[in-house]
Amino acid sequence: MNLSVSLPLRQGGQLTLRNPVMTASGTFGYGTEYAKLVDVERLGAVVSKATTLRPREGNPQPRIAETPSGMLNTIGLQNIGVRALVKEKAPIWARWSVPVIVNVAGESVDEYARIAEILEGTPGVAGLELNISCPNVSAGKIPFGVDKNAAAAVTAAVRSVSSLPIITKLTPNVTDVVEIAEAVVDAGADAVSLINTLLGMAIDVRTRRPVLSTVTGGLSGPAVRPVALRMVYQVAKAVEVPVIGIGGISCAEDALQFLMAGATAVEVGTASFANPMAAIEIVDGLERFMLQEGVDDISEIIGVAQ
């Protein structure tokens, strides 16, 4: 039985994952925080918390609010900055056999490229996931990911300086996600991942104020899964490159839905907060499903629902 999947790369070669289950950025830290509870080596890949060029403090409290079968967050990209990441985290990852993909966030196209340059050739870094849901400071803080030209520009800029696998991560807060997906693929993305969080908010009726310090935040968890699945299905139909499905995945059946919709791999995010073993249990569940259904190779079920 074969659970491994590979993402073919533009520049030749491929990124091979021992199984299609990855952790989602921002929900699994640098992979080290959960190490006492979860054997990271059983994962397909780990995606790190977003890195920016310089360290960032993020947003004030409150940063999280629970919502029906989900949560809102406004962490605000708090992170140690790419140089500390290269110095402190990458050496740990270099000792792991599981690939670690670094999630990259910037305030300008140049900043994404600068970060990619710094990460180039760093042992322990197996790929880049471009978080284009960040505000574009030179365009009135409109996120790169809602404008196909800006999304493509970020992807192309990173492509021109990086030899690493590039996964562009799409935001769902758009009218036509397929249009953005096609633009980033044309700009050189090896794969696309989706969805990032959905813009939402909550109000505390006792204080009569928004719960989150920034008023709005990103919705994640099981509540977003049907929206995510729909978008993955649409994008997988339209693009030739591998699609990585993200959004509310918390059990093997959820993951199977995304694979059948056309995802080559999935990322597990918020579910890990409730159950740190969620991703590993999904790997086991996929294996069980394949045994029961007589599936020899996981690739047999990718996109079967298309």
Place this chain on the structure above:
Amino acid sequence: MRHVTVEVLANVEIMPGVFLLRLDAPEIVEHARSGQFLHVHSGWALDPLLRRPLSLHRIGRERSARVAGTSEIGGGQPSLVFGRPNPGEIEILFARVGRGTTLLAQSMPGDALSVIGPLGNGFSIEPKTRNLLLVAGGLGIAPLVALADEAIRREMTVTLLAGARSKDGILPAGLLPPEVEYVVCTDDGSQGRHGVVTQLVPELLDWADQVFACGPRAMIEALACLRLPTSKTVQVSLEERMACGVGACLGCVTPTRKGLQRVCRDGPVFNLKELQLL
């Protein structure tokens, strides 16, 4: 840090809306210290989604400890003996405030709970300390009782100042180790002294080698305003909303002189002087 399923041994409403939950959790006890917490999920499936952080209220260590500080409660129900839990058992003291704790309040003996723990840094008693002053606001008393147990086991002297809005929020003295000097005050004067708990701190400062506090933000801020002598370290246990509980999501950070720190991993216990309170 372990991720285990534990059995509920007892769950009793000991004060209006406040529950004492006893768990059979030897894997947790083994590594636990006072000031640490459990991240609890009652198998309530996908909604509510997140775990709830709850302090270790009592940690069952050696069997002999059982003799002191026990008390019979439980009105119409079969009488339950509370006090120091048996070896391998943990007690949680929690208030029913929202959806998660309402579900937890319904748990019955024999039910299973998923817990991650023990989490966080915990309190630390310095080697030379003889006298501990504990300052509790409301349910902030929960982690301080585990600390009192530890101090008494190490033959130290403990004074526990407990404040609440009214007598309904005061933990019965019978549930504390008898060696503890227990001073109560209420906002409405319905039990103990009339007023806030922090007003009692200055007169005990000379006596105390170390001060430990847990309670609402307003209480911690009031403590910070007392201008305590710099020779006294004050350890406070903070609360913040949490998702992961293990330091991965950065949902729970609090500003300190060392920059942003994670309440779940770098805390929940911080040196009062290090905190940047607003």
